[in-house]
Amino acid sequence: MARRTLFVIITLLTLFFLQSVQARPVRIIMLDFADETGGSADKALIGDLNSKQFTEKGVYFLQKSLLGSPGFTLIDRRDFVRQIEKLQPRDGSDPVAGSFFATQERRTPLSPTFFNAARSLNGDALIRGSLLALSTSSQKINQGGYQTEFTNINLRVVLQALDTTGGSVIAVEEGKASRKFRQTSSVQTEIGEDALLDLYQQAITAAIPGIQSQLKGRVNKNEKVKVWIATSADPALIELDGILLGSSPVEGAGVLWGDHTLTVTRPGYETITKKIILEHDMKITVPMISNQLNAQERKEALSNMNLRMLKIQ
Numbered sequence: 001m002a003r004r005t006l007f008v009i010i011t012l013l014t015l016f017f018l019q020s021v022q023a024r025p026v027r028i029i030m031l032d033f034a035d036e037t038g039g040s041a042d043k044a045l046i047g048d049l050n051s052k053q054f055t056e057k058g059v060y061f062l063q064k065s066l067l068g069s070p071g072f073t074l075i076d077r078r079d080f081v082r083q084i085e086k087l088q089p090r091d092g093s094d095p096v097a098g099s100f101f102a103t104q105e106r107r108t109p110l111s112p113t114f115f116n117a118a119r120s121l122n123g124d125a126l127i128r129g130s131l132l133a134l135s136t137s138s139q140k141i142n143q144g145g146y147q148t149e150f151t152n153i154n155l156r157v158v159l160q161a162l163d164t165t166g167g168s169v170i171a172v173e174e175g176k177a178s179r180k181f182r183q184t185s186s187v188q189t190e191i192g193e194d195a196l197l198d199l200y201q202q203a204i205t206a207a208i209p210g211i212q213s214q215l216k217g218r219v220n221k222n223e224k225v226k227v228w229i230a231t232s233a234d235p236a237l238i239e240l241d242g243i244l245l246g247s248s249p250v251e252g253a254g255v256l257w258g259d260h261t262l263t264v265t266r267p268g269y270e271t272i273t274k275k276i277i278l279e280h281d282m283k284i285t286v287p288m289i290s291n292q293l294n295a296q297e298r299k300e301a302l303s304n305m306n307l308r309m310l311k312i313q
Helices: 002-022 051-056 058-067 077-090 114-120 193-214 295-303
Strands: 026-035 072-074 125-143 146-163 169-183 224-231 237-240 243-247 250-256 258-265 272-278 282-286 308-311
Touching (some): 026 051, 026 058, 026 077, 051 058, 051 125, 051 193, 058 125, 077 114, 125 169, 125 193, 169 193, 237 250, 258 282, 272 282
Parallel strands (some): 026 072, 026 125, 224 282
Antiparallel strands (some): 125 146, 146 169, 224 250
């Protein structure tokens, strides 16, 4: 009896843990929608619709759909824009106040991208949308000597999710919506923008479950790990993806899991730029190369240079 009770308790705790993990929302940043229709819509049916302005409204429908989904948390677009504006003037190259680098000028600054801003806000994915098609198809039917034409208006969108650590596409899903209209010689229908917006919302909503399914498990891969970074010539400036971490040695900085670009600079030494993958807490030691070496010595030093990376259990 005691064993059975213990088994039930363990099972319930396991299920509770799994549900908690699955319930963790994906932090989403939304980019703009692009018009990929080529302006091919039937003007006789939809009139003089501004396809670009119409397309841009997709962001609001995407927000509305995601807000109703328990699997997502939306990051305010204004915070995202502010973060980009904050990073851009810095260019990842501001010196540490009061350090001996304060009067030194960066020779090879790295320009930040919107991925840097997304990572700074702890985003898991960026979602962008495209309006692929806004088209019509028709069918003519002869009914008792009377000819009736049925016109379908079709709208198709695609949503793409981008990984914030490397920019790779991690999810793609299409959504479609359509509506049929009866046209006769005496009744000709022109679709208003309000009806088209309803179709637009339906198409975006149809794509959400597929995106949500493909993004399952991505949260765990965007957890933070800790890094300790030292060089053979401390102190040196340490940057990750163009964002200044500080002067070495860097102690236990929290960074997102995944691919990163490490840049190390110090006056009198070669600038070191390396691609690294962080999947665990890691201690990294960077060998520095004096710029006083002749061409042959520099070539040999660079060819033999390897980062020392120690995984911390």
